[in-house]
Amino acid sequence: WYFYSKQQDETPAWKKVNYQSVYKDIADLLEDEDYDDGSYGPVFVRLAWHASGTYDKKTRTGGSSGGTIRHAPEAEHGANAGLEVARRRLEPLKQKYRNISYGDLYTLAGVVGIQELGGPTIQWRPGRSDLQAEACTPDGRLPDAAQGADHVRDIFYRMGFDDREIAALVGAHALGRCHSNRSGYEGPWNASPTAFTNFFYTELLENTWVTKKWDGPKQFVDKPTGAFMMLPADMAFKTDPRFRTYIELYARDQDTFFNDFSAAFAKLLELGVKFPDDAPTYRFKPLD
Ligand code: HIF
Numbered sequence: 001w002y003f004y005s006k007q008q009d010e011t012p013a014w015k016k017v018n019y020q021s022v023y024k025d026i027a028d029l030l031e032d033e034d035y036d037d038g039s040y041g042p043v044f045v046r047l048a049w050h051a052s053g054t055y056d057k058k059t060r061t062g063g064s065s066g067g068t069i070r071h072a073p074e075a076e077h078g079a080n081a082g083l084e085v086a087r088r089r090l091e092p093l094k095q096k097y098r099n100i101s102y103g104d105l106y107t108l109a110g111v112v113g114i115q116e117l118g119g120p121t122i123q124w125r126p127g128r129s130d131l132q133a134e135a136c137t138p139d140g141r142l143p144d145a146a147q148g149a150d151h152v153r154d155i156f157y158r159m160g161f162d163d164r165e166i167a168a169l170v171g172a173h174a175l176g177r178c179h180s181n182r183s184g185y186e187g188p189w190n191a192s193p194t195a196f197t198n199f200f201y202t203e204l205l206e207n208t209w210v211t212k213k214w215d216g217p218k219q220f221v222d223k224p225t226g227a228f229m230m231l232p233a234d235m236a237f238k239t240d241p242r243f244r245t246y247i248e249l250y251a252r253d254q255d256t257f258f259n260d261f262s263a264a265f266a267k268l269l270e271l272g273v274k275f276p277d278d279a280p281t282y283r284f285k286p287l288d
Contacts, residue, residue, distance in 0.1 A: 012127075012276065013099040013100075014100075014101065014126050014128075014129070014279070016099040017097050017099050017100045017104075017126065019126055019284075020282075021097075022093060022108060023108065023111075023112055023284045024287065026044070026090070026108060026109050026112040027112050029089055029093075030044075030116055036176070036177065036193075037176075037177065037188070037193045037194050039117065040086065040089055040113075041112070041117045041175065041176075041194060042117075042176025042194070043083070043176065044089075044109040044112065045113040045114055045172060045175055046086070046176065047069070047086040047090075047106050047109060048064070048106055048107045048108075048109055048110020048111070048113070049110065049172070050069060050079065050083060051064040051069040051103065051106045052107065052268050052271055053142055053143075053155075053159065053268065053271075054068075054069075054074075054141040054142065055141075055158075055160075055271035056137075056141065057159060057160045057271075058158075061137060061272070062141060062271075062272055063271040063272025063273060064103045064106065064107050064128060064269060064270075064271070065103050065129070065272050066103060066129070066131025066135045067102025067128065067130045067131070068131055068133070068135050068137065069083065069106065070087060070102050071136055073136055074133075074136035075087075077139045077142070079139075079142035079143075081182040082182030086106075086109070087106075090105055090109055093105060101128045101130045102128075102130050103128030103129070103130065103273070104127070107128070107269040110122075110269065111124045111284065112284075113175070114172075114265065115284065116286055117194055117195055117196045118195050118196045118197070119196030119258070119261070119262075120258040120259070120261060120262040121262060121283050121284070121286075122262055122269075123266045123281050123283055124266065124269065124281070124282050124283075124284070125273075125275050125281050125282065126279055126280075127273070127275045127276045141155070141158075142155070143155045143156075145183065145231040146231075146232050147232065147233060147236075148232065148233065148235075148236040148239075148240075149236040149239070149240035151233070152166065152236055153166070156169075159268070159271055161264065163242050163243060164246050164260065165264040165267070166243070166264075167237060167246035167247060167250065168250065168260035169261065169264050169265065170234065170237055171198060171200045171250060171257055171261055172196075172265070173189050173231075173234060174189060174190060174192075174193070174195070174196060174197050174198070174199045174200040175193060175194070175195075175196060176188065176189075176193050177189070177193055178219075178231070184216055185216065185217060185219050186216060186219070186229065187219075187227070188228060188229065189203060189229060189230065189234075190203045190228055191227070191228070198250055198251060198257045201247050201248075201250045201257070203222070203228060204235075204237065204247060205248065205251050207223070207228070208223040209222060209238075210222075210223045212229070218232060219231060220235055
């Protein structure tokens with residue numbers, strides 16, 4: 001029995017998890033009528049992206065692999081304000097599935113958020129392994145919403161994305177909202193913040209956007225209702241001619257947007273991750 005139990009112990013932790021079951025349990029955590037617009041999906045998507053978007057292709061550091069976004073100082077970086085809400089919501093699943101890594105849990109939560117809110121299928125692989133706080137990335141790797149196209153390019157080129165992929169990713173701002181007590185900005189990007197659509201592009205192109213008159217940071221609101229918002233960094237996709245070509249494409253062609261977004265978001269979640277050779281690729285079916 002000694003050899004038997006030894007062999008059992010050598011099964012890597014990531015192989016002991018039923019990811020389909022985790023997917024379902026995350027999906028069950030999405031709805032809450034008392035939270036925001038009724039869904040944790042958007043903040044799960046933001047958590048998955050911020051866990052991953054620290055990747056630097058030159059030094060091959062950062063990314064979701066170590067799940068370091070849960071540790072200070074990374075957890076306290078200004079860009080990550082409010083994400084403890086998402087981590088706290090997911091923590092019971094880490095307790096239930098002891099063998100899942102935080103990096104896998106947080107990125108899978110992003111996949112669930114997109115798919116269950118009506119977005120495209122996002123291919124996903126398990127096998128990230130947790131690292132301690134020493135592996136946290138320095139502050140400043142995530143984008144600053146107050147800046148424009150040059151900055152957005154600097155940040156996403158550093159991760160290894162091109163203009164078309166960046167323009168496809170930004171469509172995720174159809175989901176969720178800004179919170180004045182998190183980023184300082186306020187409001188949703190459109191009228192259906194819990195549905196994954198190409199409305200980011202259609203709203204950006206079709207509305208007249210004017211500077212919001214308030215004490216907060218510079219942001220834009222639609223004229224005349226003022227109900228929807230754009231960040232300065234979002235507006236750059238309308239004014240920058242190379243980005244704008246793709247914005248127009250995705251505004252008129254939802255299928256192309258879904259395809260391009262699916263590939264770019266799957267790539268984002270895998271940046272810097274060295275997967276085990278035998279890690280399978282999952283394409284989870286939405287539950288509904
Ligand atoms: Fe966001 N993003 N993001 N973002 N983001 C916010 C909210 C969300 C940027 C800034 C902000 C991406 C790119 C960029 C989501 C998903 C993605 C907020 C508001 C800010 C300031 C946070 C708050 O106050 O709660 C900038 C400058 C980006 C570069 C252009 C990604 C493409 C769009 C990579 C992406 O997937 C989601 C979802 C939210 C909504 C979160 C919520 O709690 O509802």
